[in-house]
Amino acid sequence: MTPFTAAHLASPIEIQRPPIIRFGSGTAATAGDWAKSKGARRILVVADAFNAARVETLNLSGEVAVFGEVRPEPDVPNLEAALRVAEDLRPDLVIGFGGGSAMDLAKLVAVLPNSGQSLHEVVGPEKVRAKQSLLAQVPTTAGTGSEAGTRALVTDPATQNKLAVQSFHMLADIAIVDPDLTLTLPAAVTAASGVDAMAHCVEAFTSKKAHPLIDIYAIEGVRLVGRFLARAIRDGSDVEARAGLCLASLYGGFCLGPVNTTSGHAVAYPLGTRHHVAHGAANALVFPHTLAFNAPAAPEKTRAVVEALGLSANGEADVFEATYRYCADLGCEMRLSALGVPRDDLPAMAREAHAIRRLLDNNPRDISENEIRAIYEAAY
Known part of the structure; x- marks a missing residue:
C-alpha cells in the first residue's frame, strides 16, 4: 500500500481560534467581568441540568436566564426549545456552559434566533449570515474542544443523522477554560x-x-x-x-x-x-x-x-x-x-x-x- 501524502509546509491553511482564551484555575469567575466589559445586560446560559445548578460560578450580573435542558447528543427538538427561549429574551450574550452538547447548542443559539434563517438552511459550511449575539464558551468537560471551534452538530430524529453547521460566526468571542470545573467529573x-x-x-x-x-x-x-x-x-x-x-x-x-x-x-x-x-x-x-x-x-x-x-x-x-x-x-x-x-x-x-x-x-x-x-x- 502506498502511504498517503499529507500537506507540506507551503500548503495554504487557515486556523481560526477565539480572540480571547483564558486558561487556568479560577478563570470561570471572570466571565461576569468580561460580560460587563462588553455591555451585556441580557445573558442566556445554555447548559445541562447539572451545570445549570452552578451558574453562580460564572459570577454573572444583570438579567440572566438559563436554558438548563441540554441533552447528551442533542437533537433538533432540543435545539428548538433553546431557540424559543432565545427568541423571547433576545440576549446580548449567549454562554455555552457544559460539555460539547451545551457548547454546540450555544453556537446555534447565538446565530439563529430572529435571523430569518432556519437550521436546515445553514447546514454545511459558511451559510450563516451573521452572529445575533456575543458568544462565550465555558467547558466543564475535557474532551470535545468545542470551545475553540466553529462547528455545531445536532441529530435529526427523522434521519438519525447528525446535521453539521460550520460558520466563522459561531466562533466564540471568548473561551474560558477552567480545569476546576472538571474536578467533579466521574x-x-x-x-x-x-x-x-x-x-x-x-x-x-x-x-x-x-x-x-x-x-x-x-x-x-x-x-x-x-x-x-x-x-x-x-x-x-x-x-x-x-x-x-x-x-x-x-x-x-x-x-x-x-x-x-x-x-x-x-x-x-x-x-x-x-x-x-x-x-x-x-x-x-x-x-x-x-x-x-x-x-x-x-x-x-x-x-x-x-x-x-x-x-x-x-x-x-x-x-x-x-x-x-x-x-x-x-x-x-x-x-x-x-x-x-x-x-x-x-x-x-x-x-x-x-x-x-x-x-x-x-x-x-x-x-x-x-x-x-x-x-x-x-x-x-
Missing part, C-alpha cells in the same frame, strides 16, 4: 472524554488534510492525554492532571476546524445517533479499530501516536492490541453488546457511517461499508 466520563480529545488529535494528525501547522497541536494533545488521563482517573482532584486534559481538549479543538476528524468519528457517530451512546464512550470503543485499520497508510504517524501515549507496538496487530488494552485499562467499555447495541443493527450502522463523506473522504485509507461492518462485528 472516572468513566473522564476516561471517555479524554479519549475523545485524543481521537480529535489522532484523526487530524493522520488525515489526508493533515498539515504541519496543526500537527504540532495534534501530537502534543496526544502526549498530554498519555501523560495525564490515567492520573486524572486515579485521582479526580489532581488539578495538574485535569489542566493537562483541558489543554489536550483545547488543542483537539484547534485541530477540528482546518483539518477535522476521519474514520474514527464516522464509525462512532451511529452509536450516538441510533443508540444514544455518549460520544466519548463511542469514540473510545472505536479508536483502536480505526487506528489499526489506518496504520498501513500512515505508519510513521501511527508510530508517533503510539509512542506519545507511552505505548509500544510493531505492526497493525500490535497497534490494535496496545491501544485496545490502553482504553480498557482506563475503564472504557470496549464491547458494543455491553452498550445495548443490537447485532442486527450493525448493517444499518455501517451504511450510515459509510455515508459520512465529509469525514471519510479525508481518511488516510479508503474504507468500505463492509470494512466498517467488520469493525462493528469485531467490537461486538
Whole structure:
C-alpha cells in the first residue's frame, strides 16, 4: 500500500481560534467581568441540568436566564426549545456552559434566533449570515474542544443523522477554560472524554488534510492525554492532571476546524445517533479499530501516536492490541453488546457511517461499508 501524502509546509491553511482564551484555575469567575466589559445586560446560559445548578460560578450580573435542558447528543427538538427561549429574551450574550452538547447548542443559539434563517438552511459550511449575539464558551468537560471551534452538530430524529453547521460566526468571542470545573467529573466520563480529545488529535494528525501547522497541536494533545488521563482517573482532584486534559481538549479543538476528524468519528457517530451512546464512550470503543485499520497508510504517524501515549507496538496487530488494552485499562467499555447495541443493527450502522463523506473522504485509507461492518462485528 502506498502511504498517503499529507500537506507540506507551503500548503495554504487557515486556523481560526477565539480572540480571547483564558486558561487556568479560577478563570470561570471572570466571565461576569468580561460580560460587563462588553455591555451585556441580557445573558442566556445554555447548559445541562447539572451545570445549570452552578451558574453562580460564572459570577454573572444583570438579567440572566438559563436554558438548563441540554441533552447528551442533542437533537433538533432540543435545539428548538433553546431557540424559543432565545427568541423571547433576545440576549446580548449567549454562554455555552457544559460539555460539547451545551457548547454546540450555544453556537446555534447565538446565530439563529430572529435571523430569518432556519437550521436546515445553514447546514454545511459558511451559510450563516451573521452572529445575533456575543458568544462565550465555558467547558466543564475535557474532551470535545468545542470551545475553540466553529462547528455545531445536532441529530435529526427523522434521519438519525447528525446535521453539521460550520460558520466563522459561531466562533466564540471568548473561551474560558477552567480545569476546576472538571474536578467533579466521574472516572468513566473522564476516561471517555479524554479519549475523545485524543481521537480529535489522532484523526487530524493522520488525515489526508493533515498539515504541519496543526500537527504540532495534534501530537502534543496526544502526549498530554498519555501523560495525564490515567492520573486524572486515579485521582479526580489532581488539578495538574485535569489542566493537562483541558489543554489536550483545547488543542483537539484547534485541530477540528482546518483539518477535522476521519474514520474514527464516522464509525462512532451511529452509536450516538441510533443508540444514544455518549460520544466519548463511542469514540473510545472505536479508536483502536480505526487506528489499526489506518496504520498501513500512515505508519510513521501511527508510530508517533503510539509512542506519545507511552505505548509500544510493531505492526497493525500490535497497534490494535496496545491501544485496545490502553482504553480498557482506563475503564472504557470496549464491547458494543455491553452498550445495548443490537447485532442486527450493525448493517444499518455501517451504511450510515459509510455515508459520512465529509469525514471519510479525508481518511488516510479508503474504507468500505463492509470494512466498517467488520469493525462493528469485531467490537461486538
